[in-house]
Amino acid sequence: MAANAGLVDELRSWGLTLPGAHRKSPWPDHDDLAVKDKTFAYLPAKGRPFSxxxxxxxxxxxxxxxxxxEPTAYGLGKSGWVSFNPPEDQVPSLDRLKAWVEESYRAQAPRKLVKELDDRV
Incomplete structure (x- = not known):
């Protein structure tokens, strides 16, 4: 878990560089990423297994x-949400994880912020 904790920290730090992104922790055991208070990545809190x-x-x-x-619980799967709970030795690469988080950000963020992301060099 320790090796993947660094991966989660790196993914979260990168996600916070997206325009308007901020942390959101609506439930215990979560330290999520949101834009305009709309979550775009549900991430585990420190010390929790990768998800x-x-x-x-x-x-x-x-x-x-x-x-x-698997489709995300609580009916979110019907709206295109996917949950990943890989065994520790099968966690996808940071680049793959970033691609998923960015796709989710683009789906949740206002157009103005997506354009700001697109305008970055």
């Missing part, structure tokens, strides 16, 4: 083919 849930309107079907992926 990630994000909205994947374009790559969700493909992502759900992974053995450790």
């Amino acid at each position: 990630l849930s994000c909205k994947l309107p374009y790559t969700g079907y493909e992502a759900l083919q992974l053995p450790f992926a």
